[in-house]
Amino acid sequence: MYIRKRIDAFRPSRGPHTGGTMANPMDAADAVAGGFAAEDTRLMTKVARLYHEQGIRQPEIARRLNISQPRVSRLLKKAVASGIVRTTVVAPRGVFADLEDEIERRYGLTEVVVADTGGEDDEFVITPALGAAAAFYLETTLTGGERIGVSSWSSTLLATVDSMRPRSSHECESVVQVLGGLGQPSAQARATHLVGRLVQMTGAQATYLPAPGVVTSDATRRALLREDSIAQAIDAFPNLTVLLAGIGSLLPSPLLRASGNAVSAEDEDLLRSAGAVGDVCMRYFDAEGQPVRSHFDKRILGIEAADLLHIPRRIGVAGGRRKHEAIRAALLGGWINTLVTDSATAAYLREAAR
Incomplete structure (x- = not known):
């Protein structure tokens, strides 16, 4: 400014x-x-x-x-x-200070970062812009000692860590994968890259969650939780101080579909009939941000809603028209308290709060 x-x-x-x-x-x-x-x-x-x-x-x-x-x-x-x-x-051109302040006030958020995308709704434009904005936000707000939980699949989070620059000092204590990444072989590769790159940029210790994000049954999930490598990650969830996550719409993203962890058409119908409009770390909520309870919850191998909502700083990186309703619901439900989004989505959020 x-x-x-x-x-x-x-x-x-x-x-x-x-x-x-x-x-x-x-x-x-x-x-x-x-x-x-x-x-x-x-x-x-x-x-x-x-x-x-x-x-x-x-x-x-x-x-x-x-x-x-x-x-x-x-x-x-x-x-x-x-x-x-x-x-x-x-404020110079491309800086949206008034819009950021208004959204913070209307939704009770700690901070909002609005990236300039020129009004474009193309993911090839929005994703790198959000990644660059989120990377700069992290670089300027990580003060040391943080324990960061990071979701395993999100194109905006991949763009974020790829935009970060290495730091000369240790900016955080640990980076923990909070949602399983296995599925197709490429899914775990992306999850490993996401966690590993953030570790490399911050000098933290890595804790991976080597498991599928969605399993076939509750019995399978409970069996996997007994594995030492998985239990180690689960045990770290209650002590996280920062969450870095995308915000999903009910319609899975192309990246999620390719991961092998996308919800099936049957599960999608079940969630839709229960009122779900979006999710953070596969924990679904309705249009007012209230949790949607279903049997699907018991098949998720990742952070529980209670532990997620207990994390002091919850950063959501998401944008685009396809996610408007999900982002608004995530704000209303308090699933995140810091938002990095694009200018068109921010304008939508301002109007939706009136």
């Missing part, structure tokens, strides 16, 4: 035809009423304009006006205190 100094003293207000009005411009009467003589106000304004608008340094201002440098400094401080100088933050 850019910070702009605005000099308001003795400046006439502008009507709508000139593009807006100065916020409460100060005039000579205001200045005198505030305890400043008209001459002091004139000098304060002159000094403020030289310093803030022309970029002239204080010693040069003192020389030009034949006053001492300490007096220049005092006049600049008085100009701020009196309201002659006002600071405004101007």
Whole structure:
């Protein structure tokens, strides 16, 4: 963002035809009423304009006006205190500070990061933009000691870790895979790459979950939970401090279908009839964000909803029209409290909250 100094003293207000009005411009009467003589106000304004608008340094201002440098400094401080100088933050093109603030306020989120995609709804445009934005967010907010849980399949998460830069110091303690990745051979390869790349970028220790995300029955799931390598990951879930996850719609993504972990048509019908619109880590919820309970839950080998919702910082990286309803529901249900999304989705979320 850019910070702009605005000099308001003795400046006439502008009507709508000139593009807006100065916020409460100060005039000579205001200045005198505030305890400043008209001459002091004139000098304060002159000094403020030289310093803030022309970029002239204080010693040069003192020389030009034949006053001492300490007096220049005092006049600049008085100009701020009196309201002659006002600071405004101007967001550059492609930065959506007001939109981010509004969504945070309306949905009670900790933070929102909006990536500029030029209004495109093409996944080939949205995915790298979200990945770059999420990578920068992680690089600037990981302060050390975090224990990160990461979902195993998500094109936006793959784009995120591939956009990250290695750090010279250890940025987090551990990275834990919170959802099984086995299925087709490529699925575990992606899950391994996702966890491994995040470990490489942060200097953390890795804990993998070498199991399918969706199994055939509850009995199979319970049998797998007895395996030491799987139990090690499960035991780490309650101590996670950060979750990094995608937000899924009920219609599986191409990546999920290719993984072999996608829900079957029969399961999809079951979830739809129960009101499901989306998921985080395969834990499904309805349009208001409330959990959808079904037998399908007992076939998921991954983090339980209670442990997921207990994680202090839950970062969701998702966008695109196909996921609008799912993202809104995830916000309403508190499944995530930090969102990285695209500008068109952010605009939808703002309108949907009215």
